[in-house]
Amino acid sequence: MASKVKNVLIVLAHEEKNSFNSALKNIAVETLQKKGWKITISDLYAMKFNPIASRNDITGSPKNPEHFSYADETCSAWKDGYLSEDIVKEQNKLLAADLVIFQFPIFWFGMPAIMKGWIDRVFTRGFAYTFQTMYDNGPFQKKRAVISVTTGGIQSMYSSKGLNGDINVILWPIQHGMLHFTGFQVLSPQISYCPGHASPLIRGQMLEEWKSRLEMIWEEKPVQFVPDSMFDMSFEGGFVLKKEVEDANAESPYGLSVGQHMGKAIPLSEQQKSKKKTVN
Numbered sequence: 001m002a003s004k005v006k007n008v009l010i011v012l013a014h015e016e017k018n019s020f021n022s023a024l025k026n027i028a029v030e031t032l033q034k035k036g037w038k039i040t041i042s043d044l045y046a047m048k049f050n051p052i053a054s055r056n057d058i059t060g061s062p063k064n065p066e067h068f069s070y071a072d073e074t075c076s077a078w079k080d081g082y083l084s085e086d087i088v089k090e091q092n093k094l095l096a097a098d099l100v101i102f103q104f105p106i107f108w109f110g111m112p113a114i115m116k117g118w119i120d121r122v123f124t125r126g127f128a129y130t131f132q133t134m135y136d137n138g139p140f141q142k143k144r145a146v147i148s149v150t151t152g153g154i155q156s157m158y159s160s161k162g163l164n165g166d167i168n169v170i171l172w173p174i175q176h177g178m179l180h181f182t183g184f185q186v187l188s189p190q191i192s193y194c195p196g197h198a199s200p201l202i203r204g205q206m207l208e209e210w211k212s213r214l215e216m217i218w219e220e221k222p223v224q225f226v227p228d229s230m231f232d233m234s235f236e237g238g239f240v241l242k243k244e245v246e247d248a249n250a251e252s253p254y255g256l257s258v259g260q261h262m263g264k265a266i267p268l269s270e271q272q273k274s275k276k277k278t279v280n
């Protein structure tokens, strides 16, 4: 199983080919190609990817030109085959991928706008989610995703006592709201802290760490999220935790996740649980 050829899509958001992000992308290409895996790259700046979700994303007439609803209109266009060609191209890359690597620098506690725009436009309703097909039931449940991020801040700034706040909280919207929401098996994030102020030796170690992780990446267990079965998955029930789950966890000092913290302490290093080795 482990030796089977995998298709990997790398989505890169960095404008500079000599950047550390590009070096992380290059090492991923080199390492995974050596395994015989097939790599496709969406180098968003080089492609001049248009990140703006708009009416222009459908090629036919809108169903409701008076009030253009992006999710409704792109869902119909996806179903009936009149989505903009650049979106379809990226969706096809995604469909072919077993593993998606998102490589980007943290910008304002999130992803660069060009990559957020890729998510906004490529993850159209119907293709990437519906109310019936979300989270554990999402369309991408057979695929894996990993984010590889770099920061300007040093690691301690992103600890649960640090000035910037817990990195698990900062990454939650991406890990849970984008990747888990669409069904991906989400792997632990690869975080290269502050390459800009690290010594050449430390930068080399960060690249080496990513390389050795990639060699065994298919053996990793995905990060755990609270399963859908623990929620009342209906509008009447409000999509909240079932009473029996709340009761069973009433005495626990910790909540269940970064999001489902139930007014308690957030479990420590919640998003890093899939790692075999803890890096602190």
Ligand SMILES: Cc1cc2nc3c(=O)[nH]c(=O)nc-3n(C[C@H](O)[C@H](O)[C@H](O)COP(=O)(O)OP(=O)(O)OC[C@H]3O[C@@H](n4cnc5c(N)ncnc54)[C@H](O)[C@@H]3O)c2cc1C
Binding pocket: 014, 016, 018, 019, 020, 021, 022, 023, 104, 105, 106, 107, 108, 109, 110, 150, 151, 152, 153, 195, 196, 197, 200, 203, 204, 207
């Ligand atoms: C708009 C904006 C918002 C930001 N918001 C945040 C934020 O919210 N939080 C935060 O923490 N940071 C933030 N930052 C900082 C940003 O995250 C970092 O600058 C970025 O992550 C650094 O990665 P890089 O690839 O650009 O590094 P680079 O500056 O390209 O590289 C760092 C160093 O690595 C060297 N290098 C390149 N290739 C190699 C190689 N092969 N081997 C060894 N060394 C190499 C480079 O020469 C350089 O010395 C923000 C930056 C911007 C522009």
